[in-house]
Amino acid sequence: MSAAAPAAAAQAAIAAPDAARDFRIAFAIMTALLIAAPFVVYPVFLMQALCFALFACAFNLLIGYVGLLSFGHAMFMGFAGYIAAHLAKVGSIDFTLPLIGVGPHWRFGPLPPLVAIAAGVVCSALLGLLVGALAIRRQGIYFAMITLALAQMVYFFCLQAPFTHGEDGIQSVPRGKLLGIDLSVDLSMYFFVLAIFLTGFLLIYRIIHSPFGEVLKAIRENEARAVSLGYSVDRYKLAAFVLSAALSGLAGATKSLAMQNASLTDVHWSMSGEVVLMTLIGGLGTIFGPVVGAFVIIAMLQYLSPFGQWVTIMQGVIFVVCVLAFRRGVIGELAAVWRKSL
Amino acid sequence: MFGIPTQALFSQLLLGLINGSFYAMLSLGLAVIFGMLNIVNFAHGALYMMGAFVAWFLLNWFGVNYWGALVLAPLVVGALGVVIERTMLQRLAGLDHLYGLLLTFGLALIIQGGFQxxxxxxxxxxAIPPQLTGGQNLGFMFLPNYRAWVVVFSLTVCLATWFAIEKTSLGAKLRAATENPTLVRAFGINVPLMITLTYGFGVALAGLAGVLSAPINQVRPLMGADLIIVVFSVVVIGGMGSIMVSIVTGFALGICEGLTKVFYPEASNIVIFVIMAVVLLIKPAGLFGRAA
Known part of the structure; x- marks a missing residue:
């Protein structure tokens, strides 16, 4: 995909010599707000928004910094969510093959939250490796179509696999305990989710500003040039894809514990569309944009839910308006006004 | 054969052929649009659904029968396409591909949400039009007249499109404008108008497919949403390079899907995605695509 996508971020980066200081200030403000927030706003809503924020940041790592539009990211979030929910609630692994009816089968009982989340992350990373290896074989617009089609395949798998319980999903997933703290209390769970979000967020910041991240940005700006400089572009793309998938999985696994359910909604293509929307409205290729976008969209879904399908229409309108008139997104516009890199 | 009754085999094959004709008409439209506008039209599924709904409105509100709808519904959808192209898509010229995809995805959400x-x-x-109810007993299977009509008619439309683009002078201008719009404009040909009409024509094909499918798969707001994802993988398998490839892969994949329904029904809704994955593994540029 060519360079035009996140040009705003590139401009902003040039305009900000002391970007690291700006980041530290913005990060401190965000953290302070998030620590204070649960005493004002309903913590369950905040947990959901934080999980989506991490999901959108992970998605943005691909589109904003490598220029790859994945239109099937819901598969990583949703699949990891199912794995974590299943392990935290039932705790069994079953590889019985559908046609033959035999295969290894272990049952070990519910796992603690961190282990369940870690397993979700590993599974989504493996899925990311598989999907990424296929999808990076084609460029540009085909990449988006391939990820969308493979995500639909994962959706049908989740619809039919026995452990996901089809249309019902996995309900009343226990949150368990962490270091003796009972996570079933919303406020304790909130700080657990916040810790995971901040870890993921800082990791993404670190990746973007590492030498590895610089190569990713080079691929985004001019893939042919990166190849001619001797970088094996496919490997970098695949690595970025797997990282993004794993972090999306982290968001999904955490979400299924925080919301105590895993359902088909999270693997559906409309969810893949929503994460694109969050990132677009916040600002492609900005660090804080996806977080803002996720809060905006989740709040919109929350408060407009009584209006039924009007929400879908609203989302469509936001897409159209963003693409036609607001391509830099909220944070991208702010960054341009303040001449800062956000 | 393999313990499968021939009756079931052939009726699934026919069903596959029908789905294949929708895949062919939709991927054909996508290919034509992509060629001229460099946009992957995510709204294609929604406009297919709209074609079916327009036919339904025509029948229930205005008393226009199926044959009238077959002409009018594609015109209505095409006209909407012209408006979309003139007011929105035109502004995306020169931007990255992804913005076209995102914009048309937004349009699909608006259209689908509205109908929902x-x-x-x-x-x-x-209802199936009275002229096409009933069917023929072919001995080895029962062939419903309407389904035979859908296959024959859509094949005719596809081949006519191929002929118009590959063999007429208008088609030659179109192909030239796809290759080098600036040069073609220098010859005094109104390329922007051509682009607008191409988009209108492409989505009119989707609308036509919608009318054809209305008597078979009921008229539902989400009928195009899942279909478009399958059509995308058809496009990935064949590549968007040529008209004939879109037609052939569309029909062939429909038949593959029909056969899977006979032999392993659980996999029938993912078989096209599996084929896509296999094609990506062995021929990354697509079955008929040239290496980029």
Missing amino acids: NVYGSSGQPY
Whole structure:
């Protein structure tokens, strides 16, 4: 995909010599707000928004910094969510093959939250490796179509696999305990989710500003040039894809514990569309944009839910308006006004 | 054969052929649009659904029968396409591909959400026109007249499109404008108008497919949403390079899907995605695509 996508971020980066200081200030403000927030706003809503924020940041790592539009990211979030929910609630692994009816089968009982989340992350990373290896074989617009089609395949798998319980999903997933703290209390769970979000967020910041991240940005700006400089572009793309998938999985696994359910909604293509929307409205290729976008969209879904399908229409309108008139997104516009890199 | 009754085999094959004709018409439209506008039209599924709904409105509100709808519904959808192109898509010229995809995805959400608001998720029945009810007993299977009509008619439309683009002078200008719009404009040909009409024509094909499918799969607001994803993988398998490839892969994949329904029904809704994955593994540029 060519360079035009996140040009705003590139401009902003040039305009900000002391970007690291700006980041530290913005990060401190965000953290302070998030620590204070649960005493004002309903913590369950905040947990959901934080999980989506991490999901959108992970998605943005691909589109904003490598220029790859994945239109099937819901598969990583949703699949990891199912794995974590299943392990935290039932705790069994079953590889019985559908046609033959035999295969290894272990049952070990519910796992603690961190282990369940870690397993979700590993599974989504493996899925990311598989999907990424296929999808990076084609460029540009085909990449988006391939990820969308493979995500639909994962959706049908989740619809039919026995452990996901089809249309019902996995309900009343226990949150368990962490270091003796009972996570079933919303406020304790909130700080657990916040810790995971901040870890993921800082990791993404670190990746973007590492030498590895610089190569990713080079691929985004001019893939042919990166190849001619001797970088094996496919490997970098695949690595970025797997990282993004794993972090999306982290968001999904955490979400299924925080919301105590895993359902088909999270693997559906409309969810893949929503994460694109969050990132677009916040600002492609900005660090804080996806977080803002996720809060905006989740709040919109929350408060407009009584209006039924009007929400879908609203989302469509936001897409159209963003693409036609607001391509830099909220944070991208702010960054341009303040001449800062956000 | 393999313990499968021939009756079931052939009726699934026919069903596959029917789905294949929708895949062919939709991927054909996508290919034509992509060639001229460099946009992957995500709204294609929604406009297919709209074609079916326009036919339904025509019948229930205005008393226009199936044959009238077959002409009018594609015109209505095409006209909407012209408006979309003139007011929105035109502004995206020169931007990255992804913005076209995102914009048309937004349009799909608006159209689908609008119809869902009024009609929910349930289907509206649309009767088979009286001239095409009943069927023929071929001995080895029962062939419903309407289904035979859909296959023959859509094949004719596809081949006519191929002929118009590959063999007429208008088609030659179109292909030239796809290769080098600036040069073609220098010859005094109105390329922007051509682009607008191409988009209108492409989505009119989707609308036409919608009318054809209305008597078979009821008229539902989400009928195009899942279909478009399958059509995307058809496009990935064949590549968007040529008209004939879109037609052939569309029909062939429909038949593959029909056969899977006979032999391993659980996999029938993912078989096209599996084929896509296999094609990507062995021929990354697509079955008929040239290496980029």
